Amino acid sequence: MAEITEWTFAADAAMWMTLYLQGHKQLPFAEAKVEIKGKENQSRRDLVLFDRDGRKALTAEIKLPDTREGQTPYNAGLIADARRKAAQSHAPYFATWNVNRLVLWPTDQEHELKVYDVATVRQRGDLAAVQVQRRIREEFIPRFLEEFARIYRGEEALGVLPMDQRFIRRLESALESLANVIFPAALDRYVTHRPFKQGLDTWMREQEWLLSDDDEMVRENVERAIRLACYITANKLVFYQALRRTRTFKLPKLAIPPHTDTAERLRDHFAALFHQAKEVTHDYQTIFEGGFIDRVPFITDHAVERWRLLVELLNEFDFRQFDQDLIGHIFEGLLGPEERHRWGQHYTKPEVADLINAFCIRRHDAVALDPSSGSGTFAVRAYARKKHLARGALTHADLLSQVYACEISEYAAHLTALNLATRDLIDGENFPRVARADFFDTSCDKPFCSVPDVLAERKKRADIAMRDIALTRADAVVGNPPYLREKEIGRTNKQKYLQQVCAEWPSLTLSGRSDLHVYFWPHACALLPEGGYFGFLTSSPWLDADYGFQLQRWILQNFEIIAILESVREPWFTGARVATAATILRRCSDSAKRAANLVRFVQLRKPLKELLANDGTETGRQEAAERLRDLIENTKADTRTPDYRILVVPQQKLWDDGCQAGELTDTGESEDNDTQPVQQTNGMLQETGGDYHAARPYPLLSNWTGHEEGSG
Known part of the structure; x- marks a missing residue:
């Protein structure tokens, strides 16, 4: 050739x-x-x-x-x-x-x-x-x-x-160049160096990636990891530059010394800059701290010159001359869902988050929680939702103090914190409430997270003083919990989750065969007050599978079901290999009120972006989501249009057709199935040694959405 x-x-x-x-x-x-x-x-x-x-x-x-x-x-x-x-x-x-x-x-x-x-x-x-x-x-x-x-x-x-797009495009190009030179070294090390392979495999499992020994899959995973690793470090460098524009923070110029000629020295140099940023700002640990993946962009000396070019690019743009609006646009583009997807991160479509948030966040002072934030789509859109409702009544610090996020992945927690902090790079308190933790390790009786204590007497100390932040109530729980099947949870974690749910909701019994997201529902809802809202985007099988029956029963006994939404035109979460549904609930202890509630089963026949068409402003986005929310909530009878179908069912009918009329059937499984014994609920369930379930309380949604387009 x-x-x-x-x-x-x-x-x-x-x-x-x-x-x-x-x-x-x-x-x-x-x-x-x-x-x-x-x-x-x-x-x-x-x-x-x-x-x-x-x-x-x-x-x-x-x-x-x-x-x-x-x-x-x-x-x-x-x-x-x-x-x-x-x-x-x-x-x-x-x-x-x-x-x-x-x-x-x-x-x-x-x-x-x-x-x-x-x-x-x-x-x-x-x-x-x-x-x-x-x-x-x-x-x-x-x-x-x-x-x-x-x-x-x-x-x-x-x-x-525009300048923000010019900056991002140049940064993208520099990152692609970096990834190209790092990939061969990373792939070789993955194949030949066992500790590196173990470390990268562990990190990829934490991101819920599918691992395989297939050569093509190995190449794809290593390439995706390299791209994400470079993207993470670049995020930190851009954020460092943004901090330098603030006169309060005396940070040295971002530069790579001429004598820095090895990747290891460069990694140490960047780490020293990031440490100094944490010390000077008394903040941003979640953003600047790192782990295994932060070492990956520095595994070959050939990367040094590429990093040098990227730093030169960052210095071409004088961040000190940028106003906050321009800084905001840069980070919105750099951290936006489509950009994250470019570098290998799956995400929830912002339109879905906006619609769920419109249902669940009704007041400007509502405390919002995303218990599994991923890279922060729901949390950031909750911030935007509250800012829209506040009409200037809440400062950036106020908004941050009312939006909570929990994320077990170090990388995703970094993105969530960065996404929230860059909504407004103020000189004062800019402390996102992001807990890097297993959500099931959080509870009302211990701190949710810690933030710097900026009281004058504390600031005089050499070390950064921290104060604990508790989360005892959430007016709105929103999110997209992990797509992890029962077999991937692990027996130890499964028992832990079951015990925690039983302690918080004694009347609820979950099968040990439940997908992971099912455990998030009751644990998160323990924080909801009467009238509090819940909105989750999850896989749909809980509406049909045996493990979902007891969850449905618990929902009917504790919540008004506002709506259950599905789309026949688009996936709502990139990377999900299962059908998804959005469920909107409101905490309600009044049985008569629950019975009289009208449940809307919604099938969307056009992409949400079309249904939420707007003028592109934040106000336009929020008002479009509110219009669709109001249309759904104000629908009192079954409705069919080219855009959607809505089936309206009294909640009492769901109970009558399902729980009360249903026969309990023994699946015949042994006790060695990680399930808790079914407990008595309103005299309708009997305790037994087997795994039992009620007849399906929601026979309607799957039957209805399963019809051919245009059928009855």
Whole structure:
């Protein structure tokens, strides 16, 4: 096979563009060519796109990603060279392209217009892969030519990318370059170094990843871990830069000394900066502290220069000149769900969190809890919900003091804390209530988390003084608890969870066959006062499976069921391999009130993003969620539209059809099944030695949503 060079790749790209243009005569371009040599004193242009009048519409400079100049299409020398060549050619636009990403620039303006993700290539040999060539030829080139045609014709309004987007795009490119150089070393160490493999496997299990010895799965997992590890460290560096803009914090400039030439020295250098940030701010331990995964980006000395380039990028943007709104936009983009997903983190769609929060957070002073926060989608959207309701009545510190999150994963807790802290980088108390803990180790009688004590006399001490924060009540419990099946929980944890639930809710008996999320319901609801709201996004099988029967019974005896929602158009959690449902409850001890309550079973037939269409402002997002909430709650009879179906059922009927009318049946299982004996509840259950369940209290939802589209 002939060697792949920048010239051969440019020739292929020009050929693919020309072939596409030959079949799409409506576009203003005729062909693309590769220049063999420059004219007179001009250097050769890698690729030129001509319009149908023979004029140069665009010139492009191409660098392969395994070259120094090709590490990022934002290389300053590459941009300057490409701009000079475009100006000499009188081309109105130019592109810098490192195969993985193409950046489109106006020749006469400083900043880029658009950025295109093209492929994922680490070294030039990867360009020979059929799937890589197909992706470039059949996906990228048509999209680029169609979009650039609209720009060239003036059909699409021109405007450079906003500063926050320019920053994030450059950071993405630098991170991809880092991941590419670290991956081979990480994969080799994973295969040959047992302690490293054990450490990374442990971390991946904590993230609930699927592990396998399959070569392709190993490569995918290692690559995903590398990308996340680099993303975590970059988050810390960006946050450090953001702190430096605050005059209160005297932090040294972010820089890598010239003599730092090994990855281990660089890791120690960053660790010292992060430690100093914690000392100076008396805060942000959850953000700056790390574990095993924080060592992964520094396993090869080849990464040092790539980190140096990333730090230089951060210093190109003077954070001290940015106002809080711009800082906020940067972190919203950097920590947003789509961006986290780019680097390998699954997430709950924000629209789902907004709808659940609209149901559950009704007052600006409501205390909200996410017992398994992941990277913080529910907690951040709860903060936004409360800020919207407060209309300026709550400060940033007030809002943080009323939003609680618990997360067992060190990495996810870091993201949650960072997500909340960067809502407003104030000089004063900026202490997210994020507990890095197993939620089942939390209780009302011990501290939930600790935050710095900033009283004057404490600040004089050398050590950071901490004060404990208790959580004795939550007006709203919201979240998306882990998708972990019964067999993956472990016998010891299972017994612990069962005992805890029995102690908090003596009338509730859960089967030891329950998925993990089922235990979260009663433990979290122990904090709910009368009238408090509960909203969980979970897997749907609890509505059908045997282990869900007792949970349903407990719900009917302690809550008004406001709504149960499912979508037939989209998954609501990226990475989930099961159907999901959102359940909205309100704590209610009045049996008559519960019986009279109308339950809404909701099937959404369009993506939530369409149903919650708004003007893009925070107020617009909140009001759209409120409108859909009110529509559902105000529906009194069965309703069918192209957008949704709502089945309205009196809660008493659910009880009558299920618990009271149902026959208890013995599954025939032995006592050695980790279940607690069924306890008497209102005289309807009898204690036995086997595993018993009532007839299903919710026979309606699965039967209804299982109908064919358009059926009765």
